[in-house]
Amino acid sequence: MSNDLRQRLRALLAGPLPGEAAHRDAWPLELPARRLEDPEPLRAAAVLLAIVESEGGFRVPLIERPTSMPHHAGQIGLPGGRLCDGESPRACALRESQEEIGLEPDGVEILGALTPVPIPVSGFRVEVFVGWVDRPPRWRIDAREVQRILEADLDALARDGINARLERRMVDGTVREVPAYRTNGVLVWGATALMLSEMLQIWRRLRSD
Template sequence: MAPGNRAFPPDMAGYRDAAVLLALFPRDGAWRLPLIVRTDDGGIHAGQVALPGGALESGESPEAGALRETQEETGLAPADAELLGRLSPLPIPASRFRVTPVVATLAGEPAWRLDGREVASLFSIPLAALRDGALRCSEQREFGGEPIAIPYFALGDEKVWGATAMVLAELAALLE
């Protein structure tokens, strides 16, 4: 799910550490994953679909940071999450973050309490949707005068692209 012109690994000097949480929960006999829609605050990721998370505080582990940020954004109590492990760290050149995805399970769907300053809405998807090839799409965009194929997941009315799509693609590959 990385754009075709992206070189890996980029030079990550000066990147800040961040973490996101993939908080898997059961509902109606299927495992689901919550995704947030960022507020349209004018920032570089404004209005985008994302996993909850953010920058790590000094000395904070990815797990602690992902849980803290997710609690701030969605109201999920850290004690309700059973940590399973990490996915591959991912550089995000646009915002200069090195993001570590953290996977956890929940006993059930929490009563979400969204921080309206950061999160416009939250929706969840069944994990099985990530394995549906029909939901993997691509569109042409222009960057620096060059046409680039941008891959994304088409999830309902939302396009999930960029770093979030790459994290979801890794999770889907692990589920195969």
């Protein structure tokens, strides 16, 4: 069954993606649905959304950033980072995942990619790669960049959807309610929530077929 699921997911990722229609579910309330384009060029970055197959189902490893980090302290995200010179986005996502959580590249089958997410406030345009891991890996974190790993149940996320709100200060100084996913005792919001929102829309379609 898992091989069939994997191949059908590959096919869905190769077809038209939900894109911003899915991102809107996780967009801050009262803000325009369309993202504002940043006048400055955005730097390239990449993350890996890994689907880990286990006896208990399918899980996505999320990371909690250390509170000591100068940027994104304590936030929940996906393993990844900026591209090195001459590096492809796919290679970057795999390299960063190996460095940050010990996920070996040869244990990851890249099935495709989601819609890139521009983050003008951070100055990055993030490529989101979806990888399949057919057995639970032995995690090994880089404590300088990762506080802990949170294995989120993909089916539970798809079932519960956006189920929380929190107040955040926007770059314009206003305070707005931000939609979030509640999982493993934490709230996932912002760019990571946008990425999850698109993945979950695809996953629901996959599981309903």
